[in-house]
Amino acid sequence: MDMRVHDRRRFLALTAAASATPLLSACGTGFGGDESTKGGGSAANDVTGSFDWKKAKGKTVKALLNKHPYTDALIADLKSFTAKTGIKVEYDVFPEDNYFDKLTVDLSSGRASYDIFMLGAYMVWQYGPPGWLEDLGPWMSNSSATGGEWDQGDFFPNLLQADQWSLKAGAPLGQGGQYALPWGWETNVVAYNTEVFKKLGLKPAETFDELREISGAIKRKAPGAGYDGMYGVAVRGSRSWATIHPGFMTMYSRYGLKDFTVDGGKITPAMNSPEAIAFTQDWAEMIKKGGPPSWTSYTWYQCSSDLGAKKAGMLFDADTAAYFQAVKGASPASGKIAFHPGPKGPDGSLATNMWIWSLGMNAKSKNKHAAWLFLQWATGKEHLRKAAIEGNHIDPVRKSVSQDAAYKDKMKDLEGFIETFETVVDQTKIQFTPQEQFFDATTSWAASLQEIYGGKSAKSVLNGLANDLAPKVG
Numbered sequence: 001m002d003m004r005v006h007d008r009r010r011f012l013a014l015t016a017a018a019s020a021t022p023l024l025s026a027c028g029t030g031f032g033g034d035e036s037t038k039g040g041g042s043a044a045n046d047v048t049g050s051f052d053w054k055k056a057k058g059k060t061v062k063a064l065l066n067k068h069p070y071t072d073a074l075i076a077d078l079k080s081f082t083a084k085t086g087i088k089v090e091y092d093v094f095p096e097d098n099y100f101d102k103l104t105v106d107l108s109s110g111r112a113s114y115d116i117f118m119l120g121a122y123m124v125w126q127y128g129p130p131g132w133l134e135d136l137g138p139w140m141s142n143s144s145a146t147g148g149e150w151d152q153g154d155f156f157p158n159l160l161q162a163d164q165w166s167l168k169a170g171a172p173l174g175q176g177g178q179y180a181l182p183w184g185w186e187t188n189v190v191a192y193n194t195e196v197f198k199k200l201g202l203k204p205a206e207t208f209d210e211l212r213e214i215s216g217a218i219k220r221k222a223p224g225a226g227y228d229g230m231y232g233v234a235v236r237g238s239r240s241w242a243t244i245h246p247g248f249m250t251m252y253s254r255y256g257l258k259d260f261t262v263d264g265g266k267i268t269p270a271m272n273s274p275e276a277i278a279f280t281q282d283w284a285e286m287i288k289k290g291g292p293p294s295w296t297s298y299t300w301y302q303c304s305s306d307l308g309a310k311k312a313g314m315l316f317d318a319d320t321a322a323y324f325q326a327v328k329g330a331s332p333a334s335g336k337i338a339f340h341p342g343p344k345g346p347d348g349s350l351a352t353n354m355w356i357w358s359l360g361m362n363a364k365s366k367n368k369h370a371a372w373l374f375l376q377w378a379t380g381k382e383h384l385r386k387a388a389i390e391g392n393h394i395d396p397v398r399k400s401v402s403q404d405a406a407y408k409d410k411m412k413d414l415e416g417f418i419e420t421f422e423t424v425v426d427q428t429k430i431q432f433t434p435q436e437q438f439f440d441a442t443t444s445w446a447a448s449l450q451e452i453y454g455g456k457s458a459k460s461v462l463n464g465l466a467n468d469l470a471p472k473v474g
Contacts, residue, residue, distance in 0.1 A: 042138035043368045047145040057086030059370035064106065064114040065091055066099040069324075070184040070357055071118070073391030074378060080386075081377045087370050107132040112364035115371040121162040121356045124179045125434050128167050134361035135177035137164075139372045150376050154398045158429045159185060163358050169435040169473070170262040180358035181379045182397040187354050187428045188250040189420050190342040191307060191322030192314045193333055199225045204340035208251060211316075211343045212282065215290025218313035227310060232290025234303035234312035239450060241442035242299065245432070247316030247342075248283060248449070249353040253431040254345030255279050259441070260433040260473060267435060267473040269466035271445060272459070281458040284449065296450050308333050316342060318355065319420070323394055326414050338415035341423045352428040356397075395421065437473045444468065 047055070065071045071093060078089050092114075094102050100123070106113050107127055119127065127133050139145050140152060152160070159182035166176030190211075192204060200221055205211035215232030222230035236243040249259075257279060258270045270276065287295050292306065304321040306312035308331025315322050319339060324330060326337035341350055359378055361371050377383055381400055387393035389406045396402040402421070411417050432438060448465045452458045 042135065044138035044142045044145050044372070047142055047369055049144055051144055051147045053085045053147070053373065056367075056370035056373055059367050060088045060090060061116060061367055061370050061374045062114045063089060063091040063374070064099075064103055064117040065093045066118045066357075067093050067095045068118075068357070069392040070387070073387035073393045074383070076391065077383055077386055080383065081374065084377065085370075085373050087373060089374065107362065110364055112362050112366060114362060115365040115367050116359055116361050116374055118183070119180055119358055119360050121173075121180065121182075121358055121430060122432075122438055124163055124165055124358075124360075125436055125438050127360075128165060128177070128179045129436060132363055133179040134363045134365065134368065135179060136181060136361065136372070136375070137178040140178060145369070145372060146376060150380055151400075154381065154400050155182060156397060156399060156425060158426065159356060159397050162354075162356055162430050163360075165434055168265075170260070170265060170267045170433060173430060173434060180360035181375055182356050183359045183379055183384075184393055185354055185356040185395050185397055186318040186320045187352050187395065187421065187424050188246045188317060188342075189319050189352070189424060190314055190316050190340045191319070191326070191337050192340065193307070193310065193312075193336055194338045194415065195333075195336045196222055196225065196227055196230065196310075196313050204338075205343045208255070208282070208343045208345075211251075211314075212286040212290070215286055215314065217290075219290045222313060227313075230311055230313055231292055231306075232312070233286070233314040233316055234292060234298070234306045235287065235295075235316050236300060236303060237287065237292070237295035237298040237446075237450065237453070239296070239443065239447050240299070241439050241446060243446040243449065244442045245353055245355065246300070246318055249431050250351070251283070251316075251343065251345075252276070252279060253351040253353060254343065254349045256345060256347070256349065258433070259431075259445075260435070262433060267433065269441075269469045269473070272462040272466040277458045277462050280449065280452060280462060284453045284458070287453055295453065307331075307337065319417070320394060323414070323417070324392070326417075328413075339417045339420040341420050350424055350427045351431060352424045353431040354428045435473055437469070441469050441473065 082088060103117055124133065161174035163180040163182060164174050164176060164178045190204060196218065202214055205214050218230060218232040235247045257276045260267045261270045292298055300317060300321050303315055303317050304325055307315040307322060308325030310333050322337055322339065326334055328334055344350055359375055361368065361375060365371050381398060384393065384396060384398055385401050385404060388396055388401050389410055401407055408418060444465055448461045451461045
């Protein structure tokens with residue numbers, strides 16, 4: 001689920017604090033650890049002979065994990081990994097509130113306290129350039145290190161590409177090193193309360209205009225239909241980067257709008273184009289007329305909870321945020337929540353932004369071979385199928401799991417879930433421009449959105465935002 005609280009300023013402060021210690025080593029390109037490479041380049045080149053799961057038997061891998069349903073499914077299956085490899089796994093689990101602080105400090109220190117860890121694809125833009133992440137590409141291409149059953153071609157290609165980057169600001173994803181592997185993800189769609197839709201004679205919105213109209217109609221009419229206090233659409237509004245990436249960036253992208261343009265390597269803010277200004281004004285108006293009353297404090301948690309508590313008629317956010325309210329017995333609205341791809345853009349676009357929980361390897365790890373075997377297993381078909389069917393590791397990163405009969409049978413009672421997933425999966429990707437100022441830029445963007453919601457001129461606010469960002473990203 002999308003539970004991140006990661007602030008660029010906080011990140012810089014943490015990095016600066018870590019850099020004051022003599023242990024810091026935040027430079028280089030990310031290849032090779034302290035002891036792990038004999039001939040230069042990647043330590044993957046040191047693995048030779050036939051592939052064998054038992055090659056690193058007796059080793060111990062240390063993992064840093066975020067508290068999450070996907071993590072729960074992983075931990076529940078760790079005995080399978082140890083039985084398969086003879087490798088022991090030790091792990092620490094931290095709540096999201098301080099998980100990324102812990103990870104950032106540890107990586108920047110160069111201590112290699114952890115061999116593997118969870119991260120989002122956006123964090124590759126932060127952790128990749130300083131050389132903190134192992135390039136997994138050489139491991140993937142070495143048949144001595146990687147078993148044929150891992151089947152790289154089984155991943156949805158857009159997910160694998162999201163963790164692949166050249167480390168050059170503005171360069172597209174899908175080129176360069178593979179700095180993490182997709183493990184669990186979420187796409188941003190609309191979930192809605194079928195009961196209130198039926199009573200009010202509504203259908204899911206196919207256009208942004210319809211979404212705005214329906215949002216306002218629910219807020220006006222639902223209380224009279226027996227839903228006291230219900231409003232139209234739950235979307236995030238707190239002053240955080242996380243406000244921008246789900247529903248807002250998805251609809252923004254469906255309108256063909258960009259955060260930045262890149263020309264000759266120069267990055268230029270584009271959120272103040274006339275089209276972007278008009279869209280942002282419309283988004284703010286939608287929230288005023290049909291959004292939550294305390295929108296400026298809303299995170300994913302309030303949005304998800306309101307859908308489950310029948311306070312929101314719709315949710316435009318991560319499908320997982322609705323899933324955990326929709327499953328049987330989870331909330332007052334469970335059994336009455338359906339899924340829909342959401343409004344199309346003017347040209348029919350269903351471009352969708354996403355979040356990916358990925359797994360990465362510490363470039364300073366002293367157990368890279370054992371760590372790679374763990375990453376293979378954790379992102380392999382066998383574990384991910386089990387996690388999806390027996391656990392709550394939904395939104396499979398592998399095509400084979402998404403088509404598995406047992407997985408589909410598990411999800412069949414969630415109206416529209418499978419159909420929505422299959423409609424948007426190939427059109428879902430990271431819609432932002434990769435660059436190191438991502439967290440600062442999107443947090444400032446969220447603050448601008450609040451100002452427009454508060455009544456300031458969208459043109460004036462977004463021009464100011466673009467002027468502030470231009471020297472930072474260009």
